[in-house]
Amino acid sequence: MMLRIRHIRLRAETTGGLYGADVRLDGGLTVLHAPNTSGKSTVLHAFLYALGLEQMLSPRREIPLSYAMREYIQNPTSGVEHKILESYVAVEIENANGQIMTVRRNVISEGDRRLINVTLGPALTKGSGDYAQRDYFVMDAGGAQREAGFHRLLAEFMSWNLPTVKRFDGGDCPLYVETLFPLFFVEQKVGWTAIPGAIPTQFRIREVHRRSVEFLMDFDTHDMELRRQDLELRMSAAKTDWAKSVDAMVALATASGFRAARLPMVPTALGSDVKSAYLECQQNGEWLRLQTRIAALAEQRETLEKESIPEVEDVVEGAAAEAEALSAEIMSLNAVRSAIFRDRQAELVQQASTAQRISQLEEDVQKNKDALKLQNFGSTLARELNPNHCPTCEQPIDQSLLPQGILESVMSIEDNIEYLSAQRKVFKRLADRSVAIIRELDLELISTGEDVRNKSARLRALKSDLIAPSHAASAAFIEERLRLEQELARLRDTMARFEQQLDALNEQARAWRDMLSERADLPDARLSDKDFAKLRKLEQSIRSQLVRYGFGTFPAKDLTVSDDSYRPEKEGFEIGFELSASDSVRLKWAYQLGLLDVSQGIKTNHPGLVVFDEPRQQEAAEASVAGLLAEASRIASGRSQILIATSEDLSKVEGFLQGIDCQLLVFNGKMIAPILDDINF
Structure with missing residues (x-):
């Protein structure tokens, strides 16, 4: 007993x-x-x-x-x-x-x-x-x-x-x-x-x-229910860990101006879905696989390594024309970057305004809920402190949230809460949209910035050739070879880190598959x-x-x-x-x-x-x-x-x-x- x-x-x-x-x-x-x-x-x-x-x-x-x-x-x-x-x-x-x-x-x-x-x-x-x-x-x-x-x-x-x-x-x-x-x-x-x-x-x-x-x-079914609930908790934690891993991979790609493609945003038991993810980089306004870009750069470097370093007199004519074209391209890219930056600043202002509006709406909703709660509880103290005052802006009202004497039909506190909540949902969607837009603009700024740096370095090397002695080695050729090697090293390092994270995500996929199997093994009979x-x-x-x-x-x-x-x-x-x-x-x-x-x-x-x-x-x-x-x-x-x-x-x-x-x-x-x-x- x-x-x-x-x-x-x-x-x-x-x-x-x-x-x-x-x-x-x-x-x-x-x-x-x-x-x-x-x-x-x-x-x-x-x-x-x-x-x-x-x-x-x-x-x-x-x-x-x-x-x-x-x-x-x-x-x-x-x-x-x-x-x-x-x-x-x-x-x-x-x-x-x-x-x-x-x-x-x-x-x-x-x-x-x-x-x-x-x-x-x-x-x-x-x-x-x-x-x-x-x-x-x-x-x-x-x-x-x-x-x-x-x-x-x-x-x-x-x-x-x-x-x-x-x-x-x-x-x-x-x-x-x-x-x-x-x-x-x-x-x-x-x-x-x-x-x-x-x-x-x-x-x-x-x-x-x-x-x-x-x-x-x-x-015993009680224990079975506890097993089910424990499995649900572990699966919920696995979803959280998966989201963190995906966020880390997206952050890695974004920091280098790349984009993660075909990356499973939710847990999957299929390793093929994980392995199918890859990085994309932007070139000449188009997105292509990073692996393709690495292969192209490696081929260019191999071609340059087979060539002997030319003298300035052999490349001076082409250098002048290329320098002029590069100057125009750099100016165009800078103009594009300025436009992107302006768009980004405008979106940041919009994002801040939206966040402020959401904060105000949440405060307004809570104030109205508090006022409704006190009203339902029959609070006399609330009436003494705020007699006929709006719970949001504290302006005096006479059973109305609108200017007095204009409209007879007014919203109740319940309707006001519903209206403010609907507005809050709309502004939260706008905030999510701003985050996505800013992310894309950041990628474009990083990508175009890398292009400007590469083209500017090439332009400086070409100008060096134009003023160098005729029998001197071409600085532009040497700079191009070094730039290719550095770019290849950077891209391969990013690719290696991405693949390492992809392997870890694949392990999470295996664990997810095990949890799905465990759930399937739970008896149908209660x-x-x-x-x-x-x-x-x-x-x-x-x-x-x-x-x-x-x-x-x-x-x-x-x-x-x-x-x-x-x-x-x-x-x-x-x-x-x-x-x-x-x-x-x-x-x-x-x-x-x-x-x-x-x-x-x-x-x-x-x-x-x-x-x-x-x-x-x-x-x-x-x-x-x-x-x-x-x-x-x-x-x-x-x-x-x-x-x-x-x-x-x-x-x-x-x-x-x-x-x-x-x-x-x-x-x-x-x-x-x-x-x-x-x-x-």
């Missing part, structure tokens, strides 16, 4: 003195009997509230306790109503290791209700002692994950390793304890309406009913043989219980438990409105106790606790109730705890319990009553 309730305490300080209730529970089956409206549900809800589980009952975060703990309480003798000054609830719980923890939480107090005080010891049953204490929080972000979050402590106390599950928005979150307790704690108002349980959906967890049953039954065995045992337990309870809509042997939804079915169809109201309750009894029954001989994550608040719904037959108590006693005898609260006629209850080993707690009047002496806690 992972969780046992030892003691529940309620206290309320009123204008008429101290009131409260104490319920001390043994293990096994306990029947709590009290008249209607005497406070049974309040006591059970106090257990949930003390553990910060009120969202299991309602997404509204309201206190799930009656007026007797929140507003006023009536003296059972005089009938006088006394206002509640302060109140709190406390529970003492024990885990499978024998560790005891006492949890206290304020109901009405000057302090924050999200604060929970934990005493590591039996402070209710043994009284105050030298026990360690610590405060935790609930009902706030991080309550299930952070060290100071109480639900993290509660999960550890119960030896629950809460898994990470997917939300509808694609994010991850833990499987909150609020989604698990409805599988073994059935409260009176809504708990009897659903199978497997009235599991809250406000946490937006995908297939939350399946995830909860899978965890409670400790299905459940393992052990999981199927647990479901069949649950199915068998439900059937045998239904026979004991007098289930009559159809033969109990026809009932099955779905391997997909884990809900009861008949002939492959989920059981719904065809059941009578009383048989629906019987099926609920059988399912909830069946989950506990499965855990008796097979390892599961069931806490070994079941709580039923008024199980005799829809006026179920007395024989059915007797069968329920007998089955509960049988199942609870396996070191489990079952607590059943009822207002059934006491004489009938005592008759049902004859021959059954259980604890019967009887309250003849209001459970929350005046207290004369109290042990402080």
Whole structure:
């Protein structure tokens, strides 16, 4: 047993003195009997509230306790109503290791209700002692994950390793304890309406009913889901690493004035796709493979190496004409570069303006959202600080974002948020476009700059030849040979580094292929043989219980438990409105106790606790109730705890319990009553 309730305490300080209730529970089956409206549900809800589980009952975060703990309480003798000054609830719980923890939480107090005080010891049953204490929080972000979050402590106390599950928005979150307790704690108002349980959906967890049953039954498919999620995380990291590698290769190419072509921008398992990538360089306004350019330059260098160095008198005539042509080409290139530079500067200005506009829009959207939030919260402070002022520009307005007296139709804050968000998307697309344009202009500047440098060096060498002695060696010829060697060395170095990065990317492609193979190897069947065995045992337990309870809509042997939804079915169809109201309750009894029954001989994550608040719904037959108590006693005898609260006629209850080993707690009047002496806690 992972969780046992030892003691529940309620206290309320009123204008008429101290009131409260104490319920001390043994293990096994306990029947709590009290008249209607005497406070049974309040006591059970106090257990949930003390553990910060009120969202299991309602997404509204309201206190799930009656007026007797929140507003006023009536003296059972005089009938006088006394206002509640302060109140709190406390529970003492024990885990499978024998560790005891006492949890206290304020109901009405000057302090924050999200604060929970934990005493590591039996402070209710043994009284105050030298026990360690610590405060935790609930009902706030991080309550299930952070060290100071109480639900993290509660999960550890119960030896629950809460898994990470997917939300509808694609994010991850833990499987909150609020989604698990409805599988073994059935409260009176809504708990009897659903199978497997009235599991809250406000946490937006995908297939939350399946995830909860899978965890409670400790299905292997749960581990399989974790494997899938781990694989998803590794694949996500691989995508990030791939993007970084591609960015590095693009940066290498851009720095040299080149362009990476056919480079896979997303991970691929095909090595051929990676190997097909290459670098391009620009020549005379056209893009060609860098390898082709290297081959052409190598051929030119080889040709020059075969030639002897000419004298100036042999090349002077051609040098003059070439120098004149080069001067014209350099002037033309400089003009082109000036135009490119102007375009780039204009685009930079546009980019800065767009970025500023995006920043303004984001600020405007946030201000409008904040204003809407405060408006929805009913903030009076916000109205006092900014009465009828625009949340963006703080100009005074009169229910309008437009000049006053011009138009009657105005946008609401919601419409304004939608409009600003749409504008933000447009400007973000413009910003992405500017980045691409600037990148292309940078490439053109680098490429044309390299051309200007090469042509200028050639022009200087030609001019040297024109003024050199006639028998001197041609400087232009020597410079051309050196330039070719340097250019070849630069291009080959860039090519070598690119190919090195390409090899690393190919390794990433192999790793990606392995992850794809791992994903393909995951079994198509969701459940393992052990999981199927647990479901069949649950199915068998439900059937045998239904026979004991007098289930009559159809033969109990026809009932099955779905391997997909884990809900009861008949002939492959989920059981719904065809059941009578009383048989629906019987099926609920059988399912909830069946989950506990499965855990008796097979390892599961069931806490070994079941709580039923008024199980005799829809006026179920007395024989059915007797069968329920007998089955509960049988199942609870396996070191489990079952607590059943009822207002059934006491004489009938005592008759049902004859021959059954259980604890019967009887309250003849209001459970929350005046207290004369109290042990402080």
